[in-house]
Amino acid sequence: MSFITVKNLWKEYGAQVVLENLNLEIKQGEFCTLVGASGCGKSTFLKMLLGQEQASRGTLNLEGEPFPPQPDRNRGIVFQRYSVFPHLSVRENVLMGLELEQKPVLGKLFGKARREALVKVDAMLEAVGLSGAATKWPHELSGGMQQRLAIAQSFLMRPRVLLLDEPFGALDPGIRSDMHQLLLRLWKETGTTIFMVTHDLHEGFHLGTRLLVFDKVRRDPHDPQAFGATITYDLAIGKTDQHLLEDIETDLSKTARIQAA
Structure with a gap:
């Protein structure tokens, strides 16, 4: 049995679709990095894992049981802005x-x-x-x-699951590198399952064991909220070549241009 199972998961706010049809099987101890354009639901997915948001459709299970509907000690979170x-x-x-x-x-x-x-x-x-x-x-x-x-x-x-929402986005490159090493060392020592949101594709590729790319594959120019993001790439890091990373960067850049238009 997988540690975390996501099956046909949707998140909607009224007529606005944020996430659609997410499917994942996560093993205990994996380090999953989440990348994608702004507004593609990455932080919303973290909130669902934390228990701050509930699924509109589909299931989100921890060891075969529904995730607790409220945050608890088994799930920790670190934000970009320091929560002290x-x-x-x-x-x-x-x-x-x-x-x-x-x-x-x-x-x-x-x-x-x-x-x-x-x-x-x-x-x-x-x-x-x-x-x-x-x-x-x-x-x-x-x-x-x-x-x-x-x-x-x-x-x-x-915590059994640690959620990181762009924890290093406000730091300069030298300090970020130090924090990367600290995080990797603590993760290896504890075996915690980690989900980390980052806007930096190369940071996600460097830190994680698995890269999850969130993007919209369906768009309606007359109704931008009609469709949500899904996971367009689910990559085991170490088996990903440079050409594929370039393809991902191209896709994310295209999404950013569409959003800016």
Whole structure:
């Protein structure tokens, strides 16, 4: 049985079709990168995996059972804009997830439970290179360090599925390269199943084990909302040649021109 199964999945908002007829079988531990033109439903698909959006038609299953309709600890998410608590230190930000999980009412751990949680927090800060910034406030961190903090928050909770929505889009190329290496190392260490949205085809090809291209194959010039995007390429990375990547770039450029017209 596949870890995640997507069958005949559609997402519609009234007369607007965002996604149509998605079909996927995902194994546990895969790193899937999602690319496509703006507005092709990539982030909407992430929201469906997270539980923020529900399918209009079709099924979305986790180990044979419907995905929980609400976000839970088994699904983590990292956005392009850093999802951290500005009033908490770096260390307190990472600790917060464990506190809310174990003490959802009080939101605080004490005594032995707190000491044990802080051991895990400090180990994660070491793993992401933030040990020296543990007592700093988020606004004192660079963009790359803030994104390291967001990644630390997610990986500490050991989610079964991690969703990344353009997590490195706001970073300069040098920092992005460092973040790529960090993400790949944590993914290999944890075996987490990852879905990452990116506008950068080459980033998607470099990071993932599988490249999913979202695009519209049907268009009505008189009713642009009548048809949604689907998965036009589903590629095992490592078996993809340069000519095919060039074809994908051509297709995505064509879609962008149509949208701009």
